[in-house]
Amino acid sequence: MERRRLLLAVLLAVPTPATLAQGPPPPLGGPLPPQPVPAGNPITTSKSQLGKALFWDEQLSSTRTVACGSCHISSQGGSDPRSTSAATSTHPGNDGGFGTPDDVIGSRGVPQSHADGTYEFEPSFGLNEQVTGRKANSTINAGYPDELFWDGRASEVFRDPVTDAVLLPTDAALESQAAGPPTSEVEMGHLDRDWPQIAARVEASRPLALAQAVPTALAGWIGARTYAELFEDAFGSPGVTPARIIMAIATYERTLVSNLAPINLGPGGLTPQEQQGRQVYVVSGCAVCHGGPLLTDDRFHYTGVRPANEDLGRFEVTGNNPDRGRFKTPSLLNVELRGPFFHNGRFDTLEDVVDFYDRGGDFNAPNKSPLVRPLGLSQQQKNALVAFMSRPLTDPRVANEQAPFDRPLLYAESTRVPLRYGNGVAGTGGFVPDVVAIEPASVGNPSFTVGLQNALGGAPAVLVIGLREPALGHALAALPALAWSHVVLDGAAPGLGFGSVSLALPDDPALAGTDFYGRWYVRDAGAPGGAAASQLFTVTAF
Ligand code: HEC
Ligand code: HEC
Numbered sequence: 011m012e013r014r015r016l017l018l019a020v021l022l023a024v025p026t027p028a029t030l031a032q033g034p035p036p037p038l039g040g041p042l043p044p045q046p047v048p049a050g051n052p053i054t055t056s057k058s059q060l061g062k063a064l065f066w067d068e069q070l071s072s073t074r075t076v077a078c079g080s081c082h083i084s085s086q087g088g089s090d091p092r093s094t095s096a097a098t099s100t101h102p103g104n105d106g107g108f109g110t111p112d113d114v115i116g117s118r119g120v121p122q123s124h125a126d127g128t129y130e131f132e133p134s135f136g137l138n139e140q141v142t143g144r145k146a147n148s149t150i151n152a153g154y155p156d157e158l159f160w161d162g163r164a165s166e167v168f169r170d171p172v173t174d175a176v177l178l179p180t181d182a183a184l185e186s187q188a189a190g191p192p193t194s195e196v197e198m199g200h201l202d203r204d205w206p207q208i209a210a211r212v213e214a215s216r217p218l219a220l221a222q223a224v225p226t227a228l229a230g231w232i233g234a235r236t237y238a239e240l241f242e243d244a245f246g247s248p249g250v251t252p253a254r255i256i257m258a259i260a261t262y263e264r265t266l267v268s269n270l271a272p273i274n275l276g277p278g279g280l281t282p283q284e285q286q287g288r289q290v291y292v293v294s295g296c297a298v299c300h301g302g303p304l305l306t307d308d309r310f311h312y313t314g315v316r317p318a319n320e321d322l323g324r325f326e327v328t329g330n331n332p333d334r335g336r337f338k339t340p341s342l343l344n345v346e347l348r349g350p351f352f353h354n355g356r357f358d359t360l361e362d363v364v365d366f367y368d369r370g371g372d373f374n375a376p377n378k379s380p381l382v383r384p385l386g387l388s389q390q391q392k393n394a395l396v397a398f399m400s401r402p403l404t405d406p407r408v409a410n411e412q413a414p415f416d417r418p419l420l421y422a423e424s425t426r427v428p429l430r431y432g433n434g435v436a437g438t439g440g441f442v443p444d445v446v447a448i449e450p451a452s453v454g455n456p457s458f459t460v461g462l463q464n465a466l467g468g469a470p471a472v473l474v475i476g477l478r479e480p481a482l483g484h485a486l487a488a489l490p491a492l493a494w495s496h497v498v499l500d501g502a503a504p505g506l507g508f509g510s511v512s513l514a515l516p517d518d519p520a521l522a523g524t525d526f527y528g529r530w531y532v533r534d535a536g537a538p539g540g541a542a543a544s545q546l547f548t549v550t551a552f
Contacts, residue, residue: 115355287398
């Protein structure tokens with residue numbers, strides 16, 4: 011039934027010049043409809059405040075460096091501002107090689123790691139943060155669709171991630187979705203992380219301990235309470251459980267409704283250029299897929315962004331051949347904030363996207379939508395189309411991160427992140443050992459991990475941390491170090507050696523404000539004096 015409707019819609023929409031010029035414009039814009047809310051998880055203020063704390067709490071990730079919010083920032087339209095830097099946000103795509111046409115601009119998550127906090131070498135990323143294989147969708151207005159993710163694999167049926175029992179049978183795609191990232195070894199978790207471990211981590215954490223500038227209303231609601239107390243407030247009985255963590259996060263996301271874009275506030279108010287852009291948008295068929303108040307049909311289409319068999323998209327969920335390469339139509343509300351665009355972050359600007367549609371897409375396949383075909387737009391029409399997709403579709407509260415789109419400053423965005431500086435000393439093969447220091451030096455952090463890569467495989471190495479800079483040269487033993495951590499590096503060849511140590515930072519408030527300095531030394535006969543060394547890092551405990 012669904013498929014037949016879709017086919018019909020496509021047939022009806024196939025543009026002939028006459029219908030394009032005269033057909034009534036499909037409904038576009040207007041007030042947002044009410045959002046579906048699962049009966050078993052009603053929205054309450056305390057639950058959404060709890061969810062907001064959890065969504066922005068980097069302690070949810072194994073490494074304490076990634077929150078949901080890290081990849082979903084309002085001023086970026088609910089997507090990831092770091093994706094604007096290809097240098098740090100590129101995934102190599104199917105072919106595993108960087109710098110090839112199938113590369114994807116995604117979101118940085120965690121280094122691959124073990125339950126004990128130590129790091130594991132990942133073939134594409136080494137000990138660096140791994141990058142997701144798709145661009146982050148927006149979390150704004152994400153309460154509307156029945157199916158979430160680019161391929162719709164998060165369904166509206168929410169199952170308890172521990173027992174697999176159906177907890178919410180309908181309208182719960184947000185809950186299904188939120189169950190994923192904390193256990194993903196790329197986004198937030200260590201290898202084989204499970205939900206009981208995540209619930210235990212939440213219970214052991216002080217709410218938003220790593221964040222700064224917590225919005226006043228949220229800070230006031232949290233007060234001096236523990237997560238256990240917040241859960242009791244939000245759910246009416248004690249218990250920090252996986253399902254409750256997920257339901258609170260989903261409830262917070264249901265508050266992220268952007269309904270104050272000019273297009274949602276009613277007709278009129280558009281500049282002449284924006285008005286012309288609206289016409290081009292309708293005449294070009296954009297509104298067939300990106301129509302209605304949310305500017306999406308929430309359906310899956312192949313539009314020729316990349317070869318249909320590269321990322322199979324919807325096919326991975328349904329196994330139906332016509333679904334190869336199909337992705338969910340994104341809502342275009344707030345789209346101007348959200349670049350780079352498409353499931354693979356392929357285009358940096360809306361101008362690039364318009365050029366893409368104007369040339370009828372870049373790849374073909376039998377299941378490509380007939381609506382994506384050369385448009386023959388003039389430069390003026392293209393400019394107007396971009397103008398229409400900018401101010402008229404943007405809720406200013408989203409752009410300015412005003413309530414409900416306000417948020418704390420994340421640890422990873424702050425100056426609390428360890429800083430690398432100075433020079434290292436190259437070893438065999440000319441490789442300079444590379445220190446990886448990204449985790450928070452927060453007082454009492456039971457697992458502050460420092461990694462080393464790009465060194466001599468199999469060599470003994472030592473991480474020295476002190477109150478002064480561990481110097482280069484031969485005076486190692488004379489260093490007044492606080493911690494000497496010895497490891498034997500994994501990896502078999504020069505440049506492929508890696509290792510890490512996970513340190514428990516003392517739970518002593520007097521430590522806050524103290525500056526620490528660290529450096530790795532690697533025993534390596536190919537280095538001057540027999541020791542290769544990494545750069546320094548410094549960090550102020552907080
Ligand atoms: C490391 C980055 C990263 C983190 C952390 C992360 N996400 Fe995402 N998120 C993504 C990416 C990438 C996608 C798209 C993945 C796909 O479609 O295959 C996505 C998709 C989503 C979607 C789907 C929206 C839609 O329109 O389909 C929602 C909702 C969402 N994330 C919420 C969350 C929540 C809640 C958390 C924390 C529990 C979270 N994300 C953590 C990167 C991240
Ligand atoms: C057949 C349905 C369809 C039509 C027609 C269509 N789009 Fe899209 N649009 C999509 C889908 C599906 C995607 C996501 C494709 C992907 O990521 O591979 C998308 C993505 C986009 C994006 C990127 C959004 C983001 O968050 O990354 C923009 C902008 C956009 N379309 C604008 C337009 C404009 C302008 C037109 C008309 C010229 C248009 N679309 C016509 C289905 C359509």
